[in-house]
Amino acid sequence: MARRRAFCAFERRQAVKLARIFFAVLACASLAGCAASYRAPVVERTVARPSTAKPAAPPAEQRPESYTVKRGDTLYSIALDNGLDYRELAAWNNISDPAAIKAGLVLRMRPPGQAVAAQPEGGAQVHPEARVQVQPVTVPGSVEARSLGADPRAAVEPRAGTEPPRVASDLKTGPKAMKLPYSEENLAMLLRQAPAAPTPEPVPPQPSAEDGQDTVAWIWPAAGRVLAGFSEATNKGVDILGKIGDPVFASASGRVVYSGTGLRGYGKLVIIKHNQTYLSAYAHNSNLLVKEGQNVVRGQKIAEIGNTDSSQAKLHFEIRRLGKPVDPLKFLPDRPS
Structure with a gap:
């Protein structure tokens, strides 16, 4: 009987030891799993940086609009000092004899009309000489200007008891249009019958300061020192x-x-x-x-x-x-x- 009790106690001690070993191994495995290195996924993104484009070059120096002739000036010297052809300068100022200019004469230094800037908004016009803005005046009872696409019949309201005026759009000049169901054949037929759109004329590019105006290939004009x-x-x-x-x-x-x-x-x-x-x-x-x-x-x-x-x-x-x-x-x- 005593041996049986001793054997049972031994088995209980062994079971406790095995349980402790099992839980110790399990805990180590858990710690090892947590300690393992884990790298989060990295997504590369490109950060938009502000443009480093060079600012536009400032416009070239402008010559004055007018010049007052001084004593000793000639049309040739004035043209040379302002980078002009003296014949153009004479034409701009209606001078027939370049040698006939006198002190105190005010010369135009630009072609006529060149000094006028962009037209102001609202239909205002600027006179090149007086520089006076002319605004359009709206008079009560005047006919309102409309675009070509507007309905002309909506511009004038007929008075009571009077017959509305006939407009060009009321006159029938052809048979009534017929609506066709959509299909590839009908679309192709309409495209063939439609008048061709006018081709706009190419506009020649305007000369600018960057079109080689500051690029001149120079050579020596003489061989001496x-x-x-x-x-x-x-x-x-x-x-x-x-x-x-x-x-x-x-x-x-x-x-x-x-x-x-x-x-x-x-x-x-x-x-x-x-x-x-x-x-x-x-x-x-x-x-x-x-x-x-x-x-x-x-x-x-x-x-x-x-x-x-x-x-x-x-x-x-x-x-x-x-x-x-x-x-x-x-x-x-x-x-x-």
Whole structure:
């Protein structure tokens, strides 16, 4: 009996040990499962960044609308100082003799009508000279303007006891239209009968400041060395040494807007207009080989070096941007040493 009790007690102790071992193993397994590394799914998203596009370039400097002639001015010098063709300037101001201008005369510096800006809203119009806005006046009893698509019969209400006026849309000029059921065949027939829409004429692109106006391929106009550089106070260009009769070349392609001796201190002078921005001037020549209005190409011989209005034989060369002198050495290519 005592042995049986001892055996039962032993079995209970063993069962408790097994239970403890089981629960210990289960707890370790749970802890191991929780401690295992788990990576959450990552979704890459692209963050929209603000555009880094460069702001639009500011518009080019505009020349004044008018200029008051001062003592000593000539039409040629005014045109050169403002980057204009003196013949255009004369035409804008109805000047028949360029040498007949007097001090105090106010000249228009832009083509007629160019100074008018965009029309104001509401149908107002601006007169280019007086700059007075003209507003449309609505008078009681006046006929109201309507678009072409509006019903003309709705514009006028007939008075009581009077017959409404007949309009063009009341007149039948053809048989009554017939509605057809939808089908591929009927649709194709209607498309064939419909009049073709007029093709709009292509509008030529307007020139802008970015259409090559500031892009000029310059070359040296003469082969001599530079005698004097650019100075805003004393020298509006560069002086290039040469011998009488040496060739003078067009520094860039363009149109000759002046060829003569009308500007004091320049001698025999040639001015070439390359675009709406740049002019080039070639002074003190002994012989002029081009005429006004003639188109020239870069490198073409246009004159010969001389000493007219100068103490020595040289070429005085200027580049003007919108009439303002700029340093030609900043535009001309480097010479090989």
